[in-house]
Amino acid sequence: MTYIAKPKFHHPGLKKNELGYTHRDYEGKISTLCAGCGHDSITASIIEACYELSIEPHRVAKISGIGCSSKTPDYFLGNSHGFNSVHGRMPSVLTGANLANRDLIYLGVSGDGDSASIGFGQFAHSIRRGVNMTYIVENNGVYGLTKGQFSATADRGSKSKKGVTNTDNAIDLVAIALQLGATFVARSFSGDKTQLVPLIAAAIRHKGASFIDVISPCIAFNNHAGSTKSFDYVREHNDAVNRLDVLVGRDPIAVDYAPGTVQMVEQHDGSKIALRKIDADYDPHDRLGAQAFLQKHAAKGQIVTGLLYVDPDAEDLHEHLNTVETPLNTLEADTLCPGSAVLDKFNASLR
Amino acid sequence: MKPTDIAAPDYFHKVVDCQWACPAHTPVPEYIRLIAQGRYSDAYMINWKSNVFPGILGRTCDRPCEPACRRGRVEETPVAICRLKRVAADFKDDIRQRLPRPSPKNGKRVALVGGGPASLTVARDLAPLGYHCTVFDGDPEAGGMMRTQIPKFRLPNSVIDEETGYILSLGIEFKGGHRIESMKALLTEKYDAIFVGSGAPRGRELDIPGRKEAAANIHIGIDWLSSVSFGHTDKIGKRVIVLGGGNTAMDCCRTARRLGGEEVKVIVRSGFEEMKASPWEKEDALHEDIPILNFLVPVAFVHAGGKLTGITFQKVKAEYDDKGRRNLVPSGEPDQTIACDDVLVAVGQENAFPWIEQDCGIEFDKWHMPKVDPNTFVSTNPKVFFGGDAAFGPKNIIWAVAQGHDAALSIHRLLSGEDITERPLPEVQISSQKMGIHEWSYDNDISIDKRYKVPHRDKIIALKDIRTEVELGYDVKLALGEAHRCLNCDVQTVFSTSLCIECDACVDICPMDCITFTENGEEADLRQRLKAPSPHPDQDLYVSSDLKTGRVMVKDEDVCLHCGLCAERCPTGAWDMQKYFIEMTYAGSACPTKSRSAA
Numbered sequence: 012m013t014y015i016a017k018p019k020f021h022h023p024g025l026k027k028n029e030l031g032y033t034h035r036d037y038e039g040k041i042s043t044l045c046a047g048c049g050h051d052s053i054t055a056s057i058i059e060a061c062y063e064l065s066i067e068p069h070r071v072a073k074i075s076g077i078g079c080s081s082k083t084p085d086y087f088l089g090n091s092h093g094f095n096s097v098h099g100r101m102p103s104v105l106t107g108a109n110l111a112n113r114d115l116i117y118l119g120v121s122g123d124g125d126s127a128s129i130g131f132g133q134f135a136h137s138i139r140r141g142v143n144m145t146y147i148v149e150n151n152g153v154y155g156l157t158k159g160q161f162s163a164t165a166d167r168g169s170k171s172k173k174g175v176t177n178t179d180n181a182i183d184l185v186a187i188a189l190q191l192g193a194t195f196v197a198r199s200f201s202g203d204k205t206q207l208v209p210l211i212a213a214a215i216r217h218k219g220a221s222f223i224d225v226i227s228p229c230i231a232f233n234n235h236a237g238s239t240k241s242f243d244y245v246r247e248h249n250d251a252v253n254r255l256d257v258l259v260g261r262d263p264i265a266v267d268y269a270p271g272t273v274q275m276v277e278q279h280d281g282s283k284i285a286l287r288k289i290d291a292d293y294d295p296h297d298r299l300g301a302q303a304f305l306q307k308h309a310a311k312g313q314i315v316t317g318l319l320y321v322d323p324d325a326e327d328l329h330e331h332l333n334t335v336e337t338p339l340n341t342l343e344a345d346t347l348c349p350g351s352a353v354l355d356k357f358n359a360s361l362r
Numbered sequence: 363m364k365p366t367d368i369a370a371p372d373y374f375h376k377v378v379d380c381q382w383a384c385p386a387h388t389p390v391p392e393y394i395r396l397i398a399q400g401r402y403s404d405a406y407m408i409n410w411k412s413n414v415f416p417g418i419l420g421r422t423c424d425r426p427c428e429p430a431c432r433r434g435r436v437e438e439t440p441v442a443i444c445r446l447k448r449v450a451a452d453f454k455d456d457i458r459q460r461l462p463r464p465s466p467k468n469g470k471r472v473a474l475v476g477g478g479p480a481s482l483t484v485a486r487d488l489a490p491l492g493y494h495c496t497v498f499d500g501d502p503e504a505g506g507m508m509r510t511q512i513p514k515f516r517l518p519n520s521v522i523d524e525e526t527g528y529i530l531s532l533g534i535e536f537k538g539g540h541r542i543e544s545m546k547a548l549l550t551e552k553y554d555a556i557f558v559g560s561g562a563p564r565g566r567e568l569d570i571p572g573r574k575e576a577a578a579n580i581h582i583g584i585d586w587l588s589s590v591s592f593g594h595t596d597k598i599g600k601r602v603i604v605l606g607g608g609n610t611a612m613d614c615c616r617t618a619r620r621l622g623g624e625e626v627k628v629i630v631r632s633g634f635e636e637m638k639a640s641p642w643e644k645e646d647a648l649h650e651d652i653p654i655l656n657f658l659v660p661v662a663f664v665h666a667g668g669k670l671t672g673i674t675f676q677k678v679k680a681e682y683d684d685k686g687r688r689n690l691v692p693s694g695e696p697d698q699t700i701a702c703d704d705v706l707v708a709v710g711q712e713n714a715f716p717w718i719e720q721d722c723g724i725e726f727d728k729w730h731m732p733k734v735d736p737n738t739f740v741s742t743n744p745k746v747f748f749g750g751d752a753a754f755g756p757k758n759i760i761w762a763v764a765q766g767h768d769a770a771l772s773i774h775r776l777l778s779g780e781d782i783t784e785r786p787l788p789e790v791q792i793s794s795q796k797m798g799i800h801e802w803s804y805d806n807d808i809s810i811d812k813r814y815k816v817p818h819r820d821k822i823i824a825l826k827d828i829r830t831e832v833e834l835g836y837d838v839k840l841a842l843g844e845a846h847r848c849l850n851c852d853v854q855t856v857f858s859t860s861l862c863i864e865c866d867a868c869v870d871i872c873p874m875d876c877i878t879f880t881e882n883g884e885e886a887d888l889r890q891r892l893k894a895p896s897p898h899p900d901q902d903l904y905v906s907s908d909l910k911t912g913r914v915m916v917k918d919e920d921v922c923l924h925c926g927l928c929a930e931r932c933p934t935g936a937w938d939m940q941k942y943f944i945e946m947t948y949a950g951s952a953c954p955t956k957s958r959s960a961a
Contacts, residue, residue, distance in 0.1 A: 013800055013930045018808035018873045018923055020436050024895035025875070035873075047865040047933025055870040202866060230865065230933040242863050246911065 017041045029065040037061050037068065039089035044079055049201035049227030050149045054086045056204050057118070057147075060211035061088060064259060066116065072108055073118045076101040076130060079156055080122030080149035080227075088118075099130025102137030102146075106328070109142050112338040113329050116215060117144035124154055127163040127182045134184070138191040138220050143327035145214040145221045148184055149201075151229035152240040159232030170237030183309065185319065188222040189302050194325030195221035196301070198316045200245050201228065205254070209284075210318060212257040218279040219325030226314065239312075250308055252293040252317040258283040278323050286318060295321050363885050365907040365914075368856065371790045374942040376902060377919050378852045380443055383430035385764035387946050388412040390427060390443055391852040395804060397449055398845035400838075403457050405450035410457075412946070414483050414529070414763050415508070417521045420448025421833065422512055424609075424640060424758035432849050435898070435921050436874075439813040441847045445833075449841040451521070464533030468492030470777050473553040475542045478506020479759045480559030480750025482529045483766025484773065487949040489532040491774060496553075497534060500541035504530060507561055507751075508759060510588040511610070513617050514829045545718040545746075555745050555773045558732075559766065562751035566710035568605060572663030576670035576705075580663065583614045583708030590617055590828070599703025602626045603673055605660055606708035607637035612644065614706040615652045620828040627700070628654045629673075631690060633680055646832070649818075650825065659690065664699055672701040711756045731755065738782045739769040747772060767948055774949035789945040794938050795853055796929075802939055804853050806926040809846040816840075850924045854942045857915055859906045861936035864913070868928035868937055869893065874921045877928060882914045892918055 017038070025033040037058040042051050061071070068090035075081035077098035084093050092115070096104040105119045119137075126134040126148050137146070152165040161169075161177045164184065169177050188196050195217040199207040207225065214221035226245050228234045234241040239248075259282045276284040276295075286295065294300055301320045308315045339347070368374060376382050380390040389408055396405035409416035423444050431440030470493050474481040477499030485495040503509060504526040508517065530536050542548055548556060565582035567573075573580065579599065583606065589595040602623040604615040607630035618626045628647065630637055634656045637644065644654065658675035665671055675698050678690040713731060718724055723743035725733045732741050734748045741748055749769040750762030772782040795803045817834045818824070824832045836844060869877050875894035882888070888903060889896040896903075901920035908914060929937040945951070 013871075013927060015807040015925070015927075017871065017927065018925050019810050020808065020873060020923060022875045022894040022921055023435065024897055042871075042931075045933065046931045047863070047867045049865070051870050051931070052866045055866070202864065204866070228865070234863070242865060243910075 034062040047230040052201040076125040078122040102133040123164040153233040194219035194322040196320040250313040252290040379430040380427035394848040402453040406454040417451030462490035476560035477504040480762035487770035502538040576665040579670035611708035770949040867931040
C-alpha cells in the first residue's frame with residue numbers, strides 16, 4: 012500500500028460540476044488495496060458518476076460488509092455517510108437505513124464473498140423487496156483477503172493461481188437478480204469506465220432495486236492464464252450489448268446518434284438514458300429474454316455486459332409498504348406514537 | 363503520434379523545466395534535494411561546477427528558472443530556487459579541498475580581456491586543463507560588473523572575494539589595473555587564444571535639452587554605481603529622480619536612498635507592468651519607500667543658474683496596433699515638471715569596443731557588435747572569442763557563465779586541433795529510484811506549503827549603511843521548508859509498454875489527471891481527448907507504443923507532481939521513477955564522440 016496521502020493539488024484546469032465541485036472533491040482516503048486492483052477503478056467510476064450527477068455528498072449513504080470490496084467506501088465520497096457492517100449483512104443494514112430515512116441515496120458496496128456466499132440470503136431479500144438502492148458487487152471470483160481460494164462466483168473449470176481447477180458451479184448474481192425481480196440489472200467490467208460510469212449514474216437515478224455486477228480482476232490472485240476473471244480473459248470475452256449516456260435535467264443531447272441505433276429510456280425522476288445498441292436484437296425491457304440471452308451466451312463462454320434489464324416505472328419498498336413521504340427519522344414522537352386512544356380504535360377495527 | 367523517444371537527451375531535460383530554462387543548465391532539483399538533506403557543501407559543488415558563482419548568483423541572478431518552475435503551474439508561486447542556491451553557499455563547509463588542483467602547464471597561453479563572470483568562467487574551465495590563463499582588467503580586483511555595478515547591500519564584497527578567489531587560486535594570472543587598450547598590441551603578444559569578456563560598459567545617454575547645462579547633477583547610472591562602489595561617491599541630493607525601469611535603475615534608486623536621498627523617485631516611460639526590472643527588485647524598491655511613476659517621457663532637464671532644478675515630462679498612454687505592438691502616444695494632458703536635485707540616468711547599456719582596431723581580422727556588424735558565432739563564440743578571427751555582454755549585448759550573469767563554458771570548450775578544442783563546430787553531446791544518466799515496494803530514494807510526499815519569504819533586515823537599519831546586506835537569507839529551518847516545495851521534476855516517470863496490463867491504476871491515482879489511455883491520433887487531436895485540459899502545448903506529451911488493446915498511453919508532462927503514485931499503484935512495474943541527470947559538456951569532458959547514453 013501507499014504510505015503517503017494523495018497530494019491535495021489538482022489539475023488547475025479541472026472542470027467543476029453544478030455544485031462547484033471537481034471530481035477530486037468526491038474522493039476519500041487513499042486506497043490500501045493491492046496495486047492495480049480492479050476495485051480501485053470501480054471506486055474511480057463511482058467518484059466520476061457522483062461528480063457528473065452533481066450529487067451533494069451529504070445526501071449519500073454508502074454501506075458495505077466485509078472484504079476487499081467492502082473496504083472501498085473508505086476510498087470515495089469522504090464527506091458522505093458510511094456504515095461498514097458485519098460480513099454479508101450490508102443488505103439488512105441498508106434496508107433498515109432506507110426505511111428510517113428514505114431521502115438519502117443508498118449505495119451498497121459488496122463483493123462476491125460478501126454477497127454470493129455468507130450474505131447470499133441477505134442479497135436475495137433486499138433485491139426481492141425492491142429496496143431503493145444501488146447495489147454494486149465488485150466481483151473478482153476469488154477470496155483475496157484469505158489468499159486466493161475460489162469464491163462462489165468462480166466459473167467451473169477455471170484455474171486458481173496454484174493451478175487447481177474449480178469443480179463447483181458458479182453463481183451468476185445477475186441471473187439471480189433478474190429472477191428476484193431487480194428493476195435495474197447491469198454487468199460491467201472495471202477496465203471499461205466508459206461503460207461503467209454511466210451505468211452507475213443511471214443506477215443511482217433509478218428508483219427501485221438497482222444491481223450492478225462489476226467484474227473486477229484480482230491482480231494478486233486471479234489475473235493469470237486459466238482465470239476467467241483476468242483482464243485479458245474479460246477483454247477477449249466481453250460481449251457488450253449496449254453502451255449508454257445518462258442525460259439529466261435540461262442537458263441537451265450532445266452526441267449525434269445514427270437513426271435507429273439509440274433507444275431512449277425515461278426513468279421515474281425524469282432523467283433519460285440514451286442506450287446505444289450494439290446488439291440490435293437485444294431488448295432491455297424483456298426480463299425473460301434477458302435471462303435466456305445471458306444463459307445462452309454464458310454457455311458459449313461469453314461475458315454479457317451492459318444494461319441488461321430496466322423497468323423505468325418500478326416501485327420501491329416504501330411504495331409497497333405505503334409509508335409516509337416524510338422520512339421516519341424526522342417524525343416527532345407524537346406522530347410516531349399517537350397514543351392509546353388511537354391504538355384502541357385500531358384494535359377495535361380488527362375485532 | 364509516434365512513440366516518444368525518451369533516449370533523446372532533450373526529452374527528459376525539458377521536463378526539468380528549471381534546468382532547461384537555466385542558460386547554464388544547473389541541475390536544480392538535485393542540489394535542492396542535497397540542501398534538504400543538509401548536504402550544503404555537495405549542493406554548493408554541483409552549483410559551482412555548473413554556474414561558477416553560487417553565492418553571487420544566489421543573491422543576484424535574474425532567475426530564468428523560476429518562471430519556468432512547474433510549481434508555478436500547480437499553485438501560485440514557484441520554488442525560491444535562487445535563494446536556495448544562496449543557502450548552499452551560506453551553510454557549506456570549507457570546500458577548498460574539493461576544487462580542482464592547478465595542473466602542470468600544457469604550454470598554451472590564453473588571454474582573457476575583462477575580469478567579469480564570462481572571463482572568469484573561461485579561465486576556471488581552462489586552467490585545470492593546463493592552460494596558462496591571464497586575465498586583464500582595468501579595475502584592481504576581479505569580478506567586473508559583479509563588483510562595480512551591484513550595490514554592496516545586495517552583494518557584499520566578501521562573497522565576491524571568496525568566489526573569484528576560488529577561481530584565481532587555480533593558478534590563474536590576474537592583471538588588475540591593466541586595461542587592454544589595443545587588440546592589435548594584444549595579438550602581437552602571441553597568445554594561443556584570446557577571449558573578450560569585457561562586458562557592456564557604457565551607459566546610454568539621454569540627449570534632451572538641458573543635458574549639458576545641468577551636467578553637474580546628471581549622472582549615468584552604471585558609472586555612478588561604480589563610483590559609489592569604489593567609494594569615490596558618498597552622497598547625493600535630497601530629491602533624486604532615477605530615469606529608467608531596469609534592474610540598474612532599481613540599484614540606483616536604492617543606493618541613492620542610502621547616500622542621503624530622502625525623496626527618491628523612479629520614473630519610467632512605459633507602464634509599471636512592462637518595466638524590465640525583475641518583479642522582486644521592484645518590490646524591494648517600493649519597500650524602501652521609493653515610488654515608481656509610469657507613462658512619463660522626459661523631454662527636458664530644467665535648470666537655473668547652471669544648477670538642475672527638475673525634469674519636465676510628457677504624459678503618455680499605451681496604444682496597441684492590429685499586431686498587438688505597443689506604442690506610447692501623448693495622452694494630451696499638460697506636461698509635468700518634477701523638481702529634483704540630482705538625476706540618475708539608467709536607460710540602458712551599450713557595448714563599446716574603441717580598443718579593437720579595424721584591421722585585426724575582427725569584423726563588426728552594422729550595430730557595431732562583433733560578428734560572433736552563437737554556438738562556438740568565435741569571432742571572424744579564429745583565435746579570438748567573445749562571451750558575456752561583450753558578445754550579444756547586456757544580459758545577466760548566468761548568461762555570461764553559460765557562454766563562458768561554451769567558449770572555453772571551443773578554445774580547448776581549437777588548441778587540441780579539433781573542429782570547434784563539433785559539440786559533443788551531454789552525458790545522461792538515468793537510474794531507478796526504487797528502494798522498496800513503495801519506497802523511493804527521494805521524498806515523494808508533496809508539500810503544500812506556500813513559498814517562504816526570505817527574511818530582510820529591518821528597514822531603518824538597512825537604509826543607514828550602504829554596505830549592510832538587506833536580505834538575511836533563509837535559515838536552516840526555512841530552507842528545509844522551501845526545499846520540500848521542489849517537485850523533483852528530474853525524477854522521471856518512465857513507462858514500459860510491454861509490462862502494462864492496462865488496469866487503469868495509474869489513471870485512477872494520478873492527482874493531476876496527467877495520464878490517459880486512448881486511441882492514438884495526431885497531437886492536436888490527442889490533446890483534445892486527454893483526461894484533463896492541456897493548456898500548454900509547449901509541454902510535451904509522452905506517448906507509448908501500441909498496447910495490447912490497440913490503445914496508447916498518453917501522459918501530459920505539464921503539471922505532473924512527480925509524486926510517483928502512478929509507479930506505486932502500478933502492479934507490474936510498468937511505471938518506474940528514474941532520476942535523470944544530465945552533465946553538460948565542458949572543456950575537457952570525456953565524451954569526444956557523438957555517442958549518447960540514456961534510458
